[in-house]
Amino acid sequence: MVRALERAGAQVACLGPAQPRRLTLAWQAARAAPARVLERKRFYHRQSIPFARDLARSFARKLEGGRYDLALAVAAAPCVAFLETPTPLVYVSDATFDLMIDYYPGFTGLSRASLREGELI
Secondary structure (H helix, E strand, C coil), rough: CHHHHHHCCCCCCCCCCCCCCCHHHHHHHHHHHHHHHCCCCCCHHHHHHHHHHHHHHHHHHHHHHHCCEEEECCHHHHHHHHCCCCEEEEEEEECCHHHHCCCCCHHHCHHHHHHHHHHHC
């Protein structure tokens, strides 16, 4: 997509991928989540609210320093779910969270909490 936009004459600045500062904390919380023990289900931290909020902060800082006509987020729901920016945002994806549940290994066997947070994102 980046090359196609550039060939069309657009100036493109890639701001991702972002690595939130609290990735380790989100991962540790997911490993210790009660659902892991009680439900024998797993919590997918990459679709969690704390992880998404951290990603949003990271991208907001990156957008702060520049003048952009728009931000294009491709299959990046956690990156933009809580992003607050005056820059217009275009989100592109080929599937919803619900469609990925039990389709991909990473989205299989999720806890109720993980399903709730993923759907919210």
